[in-house]
Every structure is written in structure tokens, then in C-alpha cells.
Amino acid sequence: MTTHKLLLLPGDGIGPDVMTEVRSVLAWIEKAGLASFEIEEDLVGGAAYDAYGSAVSDQAVDLAQQADAVLFGAVGGPKWDDVPYEVRPEAGLLRLRKDLQLFANLRPAICYGALADSSSLKREIVEDLDILIVRELTGGVYFGEPKEIIDLGNGQQRGIDTQVYDTYEIERITRVAFDLGRTRNNKVTSMEKRNVMKSGVLWNQVVTKVHAEEYADVALDHMLADAGAMQLVRNPKQFDVIVTDNLFGDVLSDIAAMLTGSLGMLPSASLGAPDARTGKRKSMYEPVHGSAPDIAGTGQANPIAMISSLSMALRYSLDMGDTATLVEKAIAGVLEKGLRTGDIYTDGMTKVGTKGMGEAILAELDVLADAAGA
Structure with a gap:
């Protein structure tokens, strides 16, 4: 054993x-x-x-x-x-x-079908919903530098948070999403804000490249994160796997959580990279x-x-x-x-x-x- x-x-x-x-x-x-x-x-x-x-x-x-x-x-x-x-x-x-x-x-x-009436949305919108949000967890605006509050004088202050992503960070989270997509319904939706954020432009480019070179068998859609938030409430069952950055993942996953009726129902997993020798990942599992x-x-x-x-x-x-x-x-x-x-x-x-x-x-x-x- x-x-x-x-x-x-x-x-x-x-x-x-x-x-x-x-x-x-x-x-x-x-x-x-x-x-x-x-x-x-x-x-x-x-x-x-x-x-x-x-x-x-x-x-x-x-x-x-x-x-x-x-x-x-x-x-x-x-x-x-x-x-x-x-x-x-x-x-x-x-x-x-x-x-x-x-x-x-x-x-x-x-x-769960038995809990569909506990959701704030209509039963037909959420019954048997099964989607997975893959959120990048160690980069982006939560960890970017500079991160500070500075004194501008005259009673004014400025709060600064910096959104930063490198290519490798986007590549590795994208591969996790596509690998999981292959075990589910073979569909991934990538969400960012490339219309107003340079990090979103890079995110879109890297996801597209990884898809073309390694995961062409998986269906890929791109969606702006604000539109994705709307669609999660309007028609959540159109999604299977959603991959997104740290900030948007935080927001979108809480929206998705409430579709199910209660935060008390939802688990999560946080995974590291596979060990080069054993293939095992460091991992932590926690309720939402x-x-x-x-x-x-x-x-x-x-x-x-x-x-x-x-x-x-x-x-x-x-x-x-x-x-x-x-x-x-x-x-x-x-x-x-x-x-x-x-x-x-x-x-x-x-x-x-x-x-x-x-x-x-x-x-x-x-x-x-x-x-x-x-």
C-alpha cells in the first residue's frame, strides 16, 4: 500500500x-x-x-x-x-x-444539480455547470515592483502597484491550462485586457504561440476579461477551462464561485512546476x-x-x-x-x-x- x-x-x-x-x-x-x-x-x-x-x-x-x-x-x-x-x-x-x-x-x-436552486441565477443557467479557472498565482500586479505608497506633498499620496509578466510565466500557466483542457472538453478560453494593457498584449501573443506550436488540437478562444465576467453570468456553460492572470483570476474565480450557490462548496488547488526527476509538483489544496x-x-x-x-x-x-x-x-x-x-x-x-x-x-x-x- x-x-x-x-x-x-x-x-x-x-x-x-x-x-x-x-x-x-x-x-x-x-x-x-x-x-x-x-x-x-x-x-x-x-x-x-x-x-x-x-x-x-x-x-x-x-x-x-x-x-x-x-x-x-x-x-x-x-x-x-x-x-x-x-x-x-x-x-x-x-x-x-x-x-x-x-x-x-x-x-x-x-x-450540482441538487443545488441549482441555491444559485442566484436561474436553474437552467447553472444546473450541471462544470468549469475550471486556471489562475496565474505568483506574478502580475500582486507581486510586481514598485509596490508602494509615496508622499506627493500638500496632503496628497500616490498608491503604486505594477503589473509585470515575463514570457516564461505566461508559457507555463498556459501549458497547465491546455494540459487540463485535454483531460476535459478540449476547450480553453484565455482572458486578458489587451485593449488597454501591454501585459495583456503580451499575454495574448504568448498564449497564441504556445497553442499553435504545442496544442493545436485544443480549441482556443480569446476574450477580454471584462467581457468574460459578463459572459460568466450570462452563459457560464459556454466555458470549459479559463486561463487568466493573477488579478483577473482572483475576480473571475469569485464570480464563478457564486454561480454554484455557496462559497462553502468550492475547493481549489495551487500547483508548482513538475520536478525534473520525479515529475511531481509541489501542491497546496484549500477551500475557497x-x-x-x-x-x-x-x-x-x-x-x-x-x-x-x-x-x-x-x-x-x-x-x-x-x-x-x-x-x-x-x-x-x-x-x-x-x-x-x-x-x-x-x-x-x-x-x-x-x-x-x-x-x-x-x-x-x-x-x-x-x-x-x-
């Missing part, structure tokens, strides 16, 4: 609540004889600041470097609003992304939702996004695609049976808490496993 090294970083708020349910799913996988796990756990975010005075310790970063996959909960909360900027809880997440060189962020937006400190510890959090993040880890880092599919089917089965946490509850459904949803998914895994063995 293969043993996989995992690092769990529950973080703040509801992070520990939902990570508990991931531990239960990992235990189920081990008990089923599908794999074994060597699990480490450490602090990140506000919890790390309280313990160490920094948002993530060197020890935790070292463990992340050694892990086959990192599972990350959530960070932040009003408790840490006044800590210095450089050690704010979110800085732990940014350091992990930087030190592990996690340049590719994968954000699926999947609307925040730390929701107002419900932390109350048993109300939806664990599905965290469990789905584990499913992505099984698929993309641990070579356990069949097990990932099993977990995804278990989630769908529970939703079909009408079980809902508060964030996705509608009249006539059965409301459960964090633990109740986790237990229901485990029970559904038992049913699926028994059916497969019959």
Missing part, C-alpha cells in the same frame, strides 16, 4: 472545524485499504502569529516542502486586524505560495471560503469545500483519481438525499451541521464501496 506524506494546516476560524472532517475521510480511505498516510500538522495564519509572532513558521514551510500535498484550511479574523502588515494572517498563505513556487491556481466551479470567525467552533460550517479540496489532492498529487471520484460521488449522493448545511439550506431539505455532513459523506462512501464490491 502506498504511503503519502500530507501536511495539514487548519489555520483559523472554521479551518480547524472543516479539517476535522478531512481527517475522518483520510481515516476511511486507510481503513478501506486504498492508501496510507503519514500526516503532520502545524499552525498557520493568526494561530501561528499567536504562537510564534509570524504567520507561518520556518518549520511549517519545511514540512510543506517535504509533503506530497499540503491541505490548508483558512486564515484571518478580526482578532488580528491590528497586527503589523508583514505578519498578518494572510502573509502565511502568501509565503507558502511563494516558497513552494505554486504558480498555478485551479478553481473549479461545479454546480474564508475563516468565517462568526461561526467558528459552532458546528455550522460546511465541510464540503475542504473535503473536495482533499479530492483534488487525491487526483492531482497522489495519483488516486478513482478514490477522488468516489469522494465526489459521495458528496453528490448526500446532496441528492437532501442534506444541507446552513449556507446551502432551502425549505424542505434536512439541515445538518459540520459533523453531520461529514458523517453523511462517510456513510455514502460506505454505500458506494459496498456497491462496488457487490
Whole structure:
């Protein structure tokens, strides 16, 4: 039986609540004889600041470097609003992304048929939606220099952020998108703002060149990012894989998230480059939702996004695609049976808490496993 090294970083708020349910799913996988796990756990975010005075310790970063996959909960909360900027809880997440060189962020937006009425859009627009946004994560305006606020005198200041992309950064994220497109519906849409941004012009040129030279078998469309935002709300099922830069990816993936009805449903993956020797990528998996400190510890959090993040880890880092599919089917089965946490509850459904949803998914895994063995 293969043993996989995992690092769990529950973080703040509801992070520990939902990570508990991931531990239960990992235990189920081990008990089923599908794999074994060597699990480490450490602090990140506000919890790390309280313990160490920094948002993530060197020890935790070292463990992340050694892990086959990192599972990350959530960070932040009003408790840490006044800590210095450089050690704010979110800085732990940014350091992990930087030190592990996690340049590719994968954000699926999947609307289960059973949840179509929870979306703010009409059922026919979102039912069975399944799109994937591939966001460049370590370049662009969030990391470009100069980044500063300068004093102009006379009570005036100027805030400066710089949008910078090099060819290689666009090439590598483009290849990730096309490779994923080949495993799905063989269609990629690239989004930028080439009409007003020079970085958008370069982005468009590089994507076009990589497509022509390496991925001509994949259908490619180009779309301005603002038009893409409109089309995500108007007709999201026209898309399959969307590739875009850091800033637009941040915005577009949150738009796509709400198509599904709740941020509590959506996972994400952040991947590095393949190792030249082993082919493995550094990776981190996290739910899209925040730390929701107002419900932390109350048993109300939806664990599905965290469990789905584990499913992505099984698929993309641990070579356990069949097990990932099993977990995804278990989630769908529970939703079909009408079980809902508060964030996705509608009249006539059965409301459960964090633990109740986790237990229901485990029970559904038992049913699926028994059916497969019959």
C-alpha cells in the first residue's frame, strides 16, 4: 500500500472545524485499504502569529516542502486586524505560495444539480455547470515592483502597484491550462485586457504561440476579461477551462464561485512546476471560503469545500483519481438525499451541521464501496 506524506494546516476560524472532517475521510480511505498516510500538522495564519509572532513558521514551510500535498484550511479574523502588515494572517498563505513556487491556481466551479436552486441565477443557467479557472498565482500586479505608497506633498499620496509578466510565466500557466483542457472538453478560453494593457498584449501573443506550436488540437478562444465576467453570468456553460492572470483570476474565480450557490462548496488547488526527476509538483489544496470567525467552533460550517479540496489532492498529487471520484460521488449522493448545511439550506431539505455532513459523506462512501464490491 502506498504511503503519502500530507501536511495539514487548519489555520483559523472554521479551518480547524472543516479539517476535522478531512481527517475522518483520510481515516476511511486507510481503513478501506486504498492508501496510507503519514500526516503532520502545524499552525498557520493568526494561530501561528499567536504562537510564534509570524504567520507561518520556518518549520511549517519545511514540512510543506517535504509533503506530497499540503491541505490548508483558512486564515484571518478580526482578532488580528491590528497586527503589523508583514505578519498578518494572510502573509502565511502568501509565503507558502511563494516558497513552494505554486504558480498555478485551479478553481473549479461545479454546480450540482441538487443545488441549482441555491444559485442566484436561474436553474437552467447553472444546473450541471462544470468549469475550471486556471489562475496565474505568483506574478502580475500582486507581486510586481514598485509596490508602494509615496508622499506627493500638500496632503496628497500616490498608491503604486505594477503589473509585470515575463514570457516564461505566461508559457507555463498556459501549458497547465491546455494540459487540463485535454483531460476535459478540449476547450480553453484565455482572458486578458489587451485593449488597454501591454501585459495583456503580451499575454495574448504568448498564449497564441504556445497553442499553435504545442496544442493545436485544443480549441482556443480569446476574450477580454471584462467581457468574460459578463459572459460568466450570462452563459457560464459556454466555458470549459479559463486561463487568466493573477488579478483577473482572483475576480473571475469569485464570480464563478457564486454561480454554484455557496462559497462553502468550492475547493481549489495551487500547483508548482513538475520536478525534473520525479515529475511531481509541489501542491497546496484549500477551500475557497474564508475563516468565517462568526461561526467558528459552532458546528455550522460546511465541510464540503475542504473535503473536495482533499479530492483534488487525491487526483492531482497522489495519483488516486478513482478514490477522488468516489469522494465526489459521495458528496453528490448526500446532496441528492437532501442534506444541507446552513449556507446551502432551502425549505424542505434536512439541515445538518459540520459533523453531520461529514458523517453523511462517510456513510455514502460506505454505500458506494459496498456497491462496488457487490
